[in-house]
Each structure stands twice: as structure tokens, then as C-alpha cells.
Amino acid sequence: xxxxxxxxxxxxxxxxxVLLAWPIPGNPGGFVRFDRATDWRDFVEGLGxxxxxxxxxxxxxxxxxxxYMLGWVDFSVxxxxxLAALIALELALMDRxxxxxxxxxxxxxxxxKYMVDADGLTDGQIPMVTRCGGTAVGQLTGETxxxxxxxxxxxxxxxxxxxxxxxxxxxxxxxxINFAYRHYIAEAASLGxxxxxxxxx
Numbered sequence: 001x002x003x004x005x006x007x008x009x010x011x012x013x014x015x016x017x018v019l020l021a022w023p024i025p026g027n028p029g030g031f032v033r034f035d036r037a038t039d040w041r042d043f044v045e046g047l048g049x050x051x052x053x054x055x056x057x058x059x060x061x062x063x064x065x066x067x068y069m070l071g072w073v074d075f076s077v078x079x080x081x082x083l084a085a086l087i088a089l090e091l092a093l094m095d096r097x098x099x100x101x102x103x104x105x106x107x108x109x110x111x112x113k114y115m116v117d118a119d120g121l122t123d124g125q126i127p128m129v130t131r132c133g134g135t136a137v138g139q140l141t142g143e144t145x146x147x148x149x150x151x152x153x154x155x156x157x158x159x160x161x162x163x164x165x166x167x168x169x170x171x172x173x174x175x176x177i178n179f180a181y182r183h184y185i186a187e188a189a190s191l192g193x194x195x196x197x198x199x200x201x
Contacts, residue, residue, distance in 0.1 A: 004048065004062035011037035011072050018072065021167035028134030029167065040072045047174050051195035052188040053181045057095065060088035061177065068170055076161040083155040085173040086148060096180040109149035112140040121179055128171045136172055148172075 017035045024030035034040045047068075049061050067081030086108075093111035100118070101110055115121040116137050123129045129136050138144030146154065151166065178185070 004058065004065070006041075006045070006066055006069055009066070009069055011041060011069070013037050014072070018075065020078075021165065023128055023132035023134065023168045023171070025131055026133060028129075028132045030132070034072075037072060041069065044068045044170075047170050049174050049177045050181065050185050052185050052193055053092075053177065054095070057088060057092045057177065057181075060091055061085065061174070064088055064170060064173070071165075075165075078165045079155065079163065080160045082166060082169050083152065083160045085170050086152040086155070089148070089173045089176055090152070092177045092180050096184075107149070108152060109142070109147065112148055113142065115176070115180065116141050119180075121176075125179060126172070126175045128168055128175050132168075140176075 013036055017033050018040060019031055019033050022030060022032045024032060032043070034043065044065050047065065049058060051058070061084075064081045064084035064087075067077050067084055071078035071081065090108045090111070093108070093115070094106070097111050097114050097119070098106055101114055121137060121140070123135050123137055126136050135144075139146075139148050141147075151169075
């Protein structure tokens with residue numbers, strides 16, 4: 001059974017708060033402020049993907065959450081968390097859509113576009129967008145740059161610790177993974193598998 005336990009990561013209060021660019025209700029370009037370590041921990045823990053999603057994807061996403069958590073100690077580590085989140089998303093899309101996209105065209109960008117063109121993803125189905133406004137599908141289809149695939153490439157082939165975090169990235173990736181697995185989650189629910197019992201023998 002997969003367990004994402006970060007309780008061993010000790011965080012202490014800082015002299016200065018953390019101010020993070022992140023969508024807030026009614027403002028996709030908002031900021032959130034964290035004055036205490038417990039607030040940061042609760043924020044990061046609250047961004048987990050559905051527990052009924054396969055362990056291999058959950059483990060990779062949990063690594064992204066761990067890196068975000070460590071961003072309280074060294075804020076630059078959040079950028080490495082972004083790369084880990086996008087890697088988890090690529091794995092999830094390969095699992096859900098890889099068999100439906102020809103091998104010669106099975107790139108991360110193509111899988112992201114497939115979510116919109118073939119699986120019907122709209123901004124209205126992305127909880128972060130419905131909560132805060134704005135749009136996200138352009139980052140999947142290529143209408144908005146940088147796309148999520150371009151961000152992944154920049155982080156993977158450049159310095160993942162350079163630059164400021166991309167507001168809302170972990171939450172957006174969470175929402176996209178949950179969308180990709182929505183039928184899988186619904187089937188698990190119909191079989192009586194709850195998030196609390198997922199993975200139990």
C-alpha cells in the first residue's frame with residue numbers, strides 16, 4: 001500500500017512569511033501568504049490527488065508535494081517540485097491516453113492536447129479555474145505559451161531552481177490528473193472503494 005507520509009519533515013516558523021503567487025477565488029493572478037509552518041504544511045497536504053489513483057502515479061505526485069513542502073526551508077526547491085509534478089502528469093496521461101495516441105506522435109504535448117480534443121476537457125471541468133477564474137486549456141492545446149510541455153522541457157533541460165514558481169501549477173496538475181482518472185475513480189467508487197480504503201488488501 002502506498003503511503004504519502006511527510007510527518008517526518010520538520011518545519012519551524014520563519015522570521016519572514018512566504019508569499020506565493022497562487023490563484024485565489026475571483027483572481028487567477030492572486031497571492032497567498034503563509035505566516036506559520038503549519039499553514040504551509042496544510043496547504044501542500046491539501047493538494048493531493050485522489051487516493052484511488054494508481055500508486056505509481058500517486059508516488060510521483062507525492063514527490064512533488066514533498067519538494068513543495070521543503071520549499072518552506074529553501075524556496076527555490078519549489079521549482080524542482082514543479083518539474084516533479086509535470087513528470088507525474090506525463091506518467092498519468094501516458095497511462096490513460098497512451099494507447100489511443102500513435103506511438104510516433106506520443107509526446108507530452110500531444111497527450112495534453114488529446115485531453116482537450118478527444119477527452120473533452122474544458123476550463124469548466126478544472127476546479128482551480130472554476131474557483132478562481134481565468135483559463136488553463138490553452139496551456140494544453142498550444143494556444144498559450146509557455147505550454148505545460150514547454151514548462152516541463154525548460155525545467156528538465158535548464159536549471160530547475162531558476163526563476164520564480166508558476167502560480168497554481170501543483171493545483172492545476174492535481175486537477176488534470178484527477179480529470180484523466182475520473183472514469184477510473186468512478187469505477188472504483190462503484191465497487192465500493194473509498195479514498196480511505198484505496199490500496200488496502
